[in-house]
Amino acid sequence: MGEDTDAAPTLNHHGFLPDHNYVTDADIISTVEFNHTGELLATGDKGGRVVIFQREPESKTEPFSQGEYNVYSTFQSHEPEFDYLKSLEIEEKINKIRWLPQQNAAHFLLSTNDKTIKLWKVSERDKRPEGYNLKDEEGRIKDISTVTSLQVPVLKPMDLMVEVTPRRVFANAHTYHINSISVNSDYETYMSADDLRINLWNLDITDRSFNIVDIKPANMEDLTEVITAAEFHPHHCNLFVYSSSKGTLRLCDMREAALCDKHSKLFEEPEDPSARSFFSEIISSVSDVKFSHSGRYLLTRDYLTAKVWDLNMESKPLETYQVHDYLRSKLCSLYENDCIFDKFECAWNGADSVIMTGAYNNFFRMFDRNTKRDVTLEASRESSKPRAVLKPRRVCAAGGKRRKDDISVDSLDFTKKILHTAWHPTENIIAIAATNNLYIFQDKLNSEMH
């Protein structure tokens, strides 16, 4: 993989205005998630909408061409609300989407904003009954005197219709802003995490949840640390991990106690005293944590690095990857313009051999754990024509030796940030959210995982 990725970008615009340079706020993509087979890809945006893409089945005429993703369904998941008690608006922005494993013909996904989680059922309808006795084709009630014989309604094919219906609404359980949801491997429960608490839900029960982590201090003035992300272990239904703003990871075992305030394992890298600055803590804050597919490793993202941890080693990460170390000297400015608080997500490939994360200027980075090679790619309309191969990009230090096509650190556009990325569970297909555009790249040459 690495630089050998040949990508055939498929541009799916939603909300992009070609004639203007501005972006409608509501169209900014806020989360991207493949389902467990990779057939469906869901995106959530700031306006509370969810768009689901479906991969077209592979064409028989072109055996090597893989299916492309087209819009499957769009629905409004969350609406803006007003908290009357606090006199504050509750944003409808979708923070996270998580798919449930498929158990029947329908698909289920959880979507959440700051306060409320919803379970949606996505189902197809391609047949409809015709030949009612009491109603005619348009649905009008027939005059009973005209009915002379009885018939059995028959299912006739119709144009495919995708219906999305809300099945559960899990509300009023979070005082603070929900940042993560994670479905348990038992497929019965899931957890939702906000800044200070984590709750455990049963997918069928909406009026009750169990609080399993609470780090709220008795006196809020003592608050120095918040929860930034949480995830269940992919195989062990009793284990979950949560990350904090101080750069620590805590692995908790729900068998140990009802309230998992006490961690089973604490993963923390000791601070390098020579690198200490006023921004050390801020850049150590973990913005995303992901278990590997195998369940053996953890991938975390902080402001400048991505780290792979071995669950069996708490003292330090197994591997550390510099995402954009050239920003280290610019932390003060990034603090001033608030970019230092940007929360980048990270992703594993299906084989857990490559990790991916986003950066600024619409760049995203991939690191091959085995070959130790890394690549910087750009997701932009200019550089991504359909079927074009993505060209690796390079960021050079200001005033340094510059090759053609290199970008200087000072020219980086910090408003173009790639915070949300997703990797197909089994194939080399990635989805990149660049503000309000979704880019889907496929690796045609190396379609199988190594």
Added chain:
Amino acid sequence: MFVCGSICGAAVDFLSHRVCLSSPSQQRPNMFPKGTKRKFSDPAEEPASSGDPGPAAPPPAARTLSSSYSLQRQSLLDMSLIKLQLCHMLVEPNLCRSVLIANTVRQIQEEMTQDGTWQIMTQALAAAQCPADRLVATEVLCRQTEPGAQAGQSPKPFPVVGLEEGYHSEEVVMEGEVETEVTMSTLSPQLSSSSYLAGPFGMDPCWDEEDEDGDCEEEEEEEEEEEEEEEEEDEEEEDSEECMSEADEADRDHLSADSRTGEQVFGTFEIKHPTPPPDPALEELFSDVDPSYYDLDTVLTGMQSTPKMGPYDLLESLSSHAPTALSSSASCRSDLNELDHIMEIIVGS
């Protein structure tokens, strides 16, 4: 597009190491990123006395710190305080961001306490504050003052302020603490130059509004909205200062004793910020609501209504966790009466 130009290595170093710089004026142009908004076009206007203690000599510990480092640390502190302040929007502020900024502020404070510069600063602020009338402070702001005299009063802070060209944040001050910081700023000679004063502190617009528009709470709300539209944070500072103090007084008059005095002040922002109920019975009723969320805010933003409270008292409250006592000053009441009177005139017309 990212505003920042390149940051010189010296600026980088200050945060991680303590770099001894030969002369502040030499290093100054490098300390701030190019292209950031500057209030002063000419760095040469900055006081030559920056870092010099003046008649009141600071303890030796403070002197050993490079002035550039302490200046930049100061500007970082100011910037952080502003960020905490500006958290208040229509939507609930991001708790993670607030906590991280607050931790940064604490860190700076701890370091400054160890250096001994903390003491100097708080002493300077205490000395600089006029216990009386806020309007008197206005005069101070607008007055051309002697460089020597000011240098003696607050050796540490104003050179920093003078240098904070890149950070317009220093002009935007925490509510209630504005007065002191404003006072601090104007003590530097270059700050009393017309170009600076005309903006935030001077004759306009807030002070004019002050005269015309006595009703603080309304004004404050209007200005809050205005502020968010305007780029100028200067006005915000002034408005909030004025309005906060007056409104605070009003609040204090109206609200019964509440251990969370900061929230009283908070409550002046009627539209945007909820006031936790002071009534114990109501508190029980709303116990599920968790008003302590706003405790953090109030602590972090240091809603201090008394002019005696320096901007850095908020930091003390972060460490001491004790809500600082509001010392009501009769002068504030007289301000309130004046404003009421003025407001009547306005409304009458």
